Amino acid sequence: MPMTIARSDMETTRSVPQHAGLKVYGALLFSVTAWGASFVAARYVLSSFVPGMPVLSPVLLATVRFFMATVVFGVILLFRRPPVERIRRQDIPALVLLGQVGISVYFWLQYTGLKLTNASVSSILVVGLIPLATMVVSGLARRESLRGKRAAALALGACGVLVVSGQEGLSVALETGFLLGSLCLVANAFCFAVYSTLMRKMREQYSSLVLTAAVTVSGTAGLLLASAFTQDWSSLLRLEPVQWAAVVYLSLVCSVLAYFLYNHALSYLEASKAAVWLYLEPVVAMLLGSLLLGEAISAHTIAGGAIILLSLTLTQRT
Numbered sequence: 001m002p003m004t005i006a007r008s009d010m011e012t013t014r015s016v017p018q019h020a021g022l023k024v025y026g027a028l029l030f031s032v033t034a035w036g037a038s039f040v041a042a043r044y045v046l047s048s049f050v051p052g053m054p055v056l057s058p059v060l061l062a063t064v065r066f067f068m069a070t071v072v073f074g075v076i077l078l079f080r081r082p083p084v085e086r087i088r089r090q091d092i093p094a095l096v097l098l099g100q101v102g103i104s105v106y107f108w109l110q111y112t113g114l115k116l117t118n119a120s121v122s123s124i125l126v127v128g129l130i131p132l133a134t135m136v137v138s139g140l141a142r143r144e145s146l147r148g149k150r151a152a153a154l155a156l157g158a159c160g161v162l163v164v165s166g167q168e169g170l171s172v173a174l175e176t177g178f179l180l181g182s183l184c185l186v187a188n189a190f191c192f193a194v195y196s197t198l199m200r201k202m203r204e205q206y207s208s209l210v211l212t213a214a215v216t217v218s219g220t221a222g223l224l225l226a227s228a229f230t231q232d233w234s235s236l237l238r239l240e241p242v243q244w245a246a247v248v249y250l251s252l253v254c255s256v257l258a259y260f261l262y263n264h265a266l267s268y269l270e271a272s273k274a275a276v277w278l279y280l281e282p283v284v285a286m287l288l289g290s291l292l293l294g295e296a297i298s299a300h301t302i303a304g305g306a307i308i309l310l311s312l313t314l315t316q317r318t
Contacts, residue, residue, distance in 0.1 A: 024269065030258065042114055044292075063226075072252065086313055099197060099221070105191055106188060121301055130192050153314035160304045175308035
């Protein structure tokens with residue numbers, strides 16, 4: 001799932017020229033495919049699929065990924081013409097908080113959940129629950145009570161989570177950490193919901209490029225601090241070339257290129273129409289997880305994902 005600054009449907013969008021339509025939808029398809037594959041790439045670095053293969057901890061993988069992305073964003077901002085707007089001093093504390101919520105904690109939870117479950121489960125819970133969690137958090141922020149059909153839809157979504165996370169059986173899930181991983185992914189969705197709610201005011205003051213760069217720098221600083229004293233940095237030297245390719249893919253393709261293309265598409269399409277494409281992520285993650293990592297696609301995963309998707313459909317009609 002992208003760490004992006006979503007645009008509001010109220011923002012001005014350009015109509016899609018007939019000759020540019022394929023490019024716009026091609027950009028969307030590339031972005032969601034890249035983000036779907038990111039679950040598989042990250043899991044390949046977090047878990048050992050070959051005896052003796054080195055692995056990174058969730059915090060260290062997130063640190064390396066966003067350190068690389070920070071360097072790229074720094075170069076873009078340095079050479080961008082005309083120069084981007086400067087951040088006001090009074091907004092720095094808010095951006096620091098957003099960096100910790102939207103990157104440091106968010107990816108620590110996501111990668112922990114991914115390590116303990118698999119790419120299919122992670123993609124379904126992350127992509128499926130974020131809209132539901134955002135509705136809950138934004139409703140609480142506006143002091144709106146959840147009643148009637150909307151509450152029923154949320155309850156249905158919770159049932160989908162139970163189906164996905166309970167597929168191993170309670171005793172096995174507890175023993176293997178599968179249940180803990182599922183709970184981390186649920187918390188991950190609510191973490192992003194809090195981030196999105198807090199970001200609304202900032203979107204009115206800065207461009208998405210500046211906001212994303214500032215949040216990325218802040219989040220990277222938090223990850224560096226968290227990993228400075230607790231991580232085995234020498235494990236980076238033991239990574240195999242394919243694992244390094246996965247790390248570079250996460251950093252440059254997912255955090256920079258896919259983000260740029262998605263926002264390019266948003267300049268032509270309403271955010272709600274573009275967001276529908278994000279539901280291709282679990283499909284990509286499941287297919288690649290099965291083909292490349294040998295992960296089994298269980299009936300519980302498919303059934304739980306379908307229940308969550310039904311819940312999302314119902315919330316859109318309430």
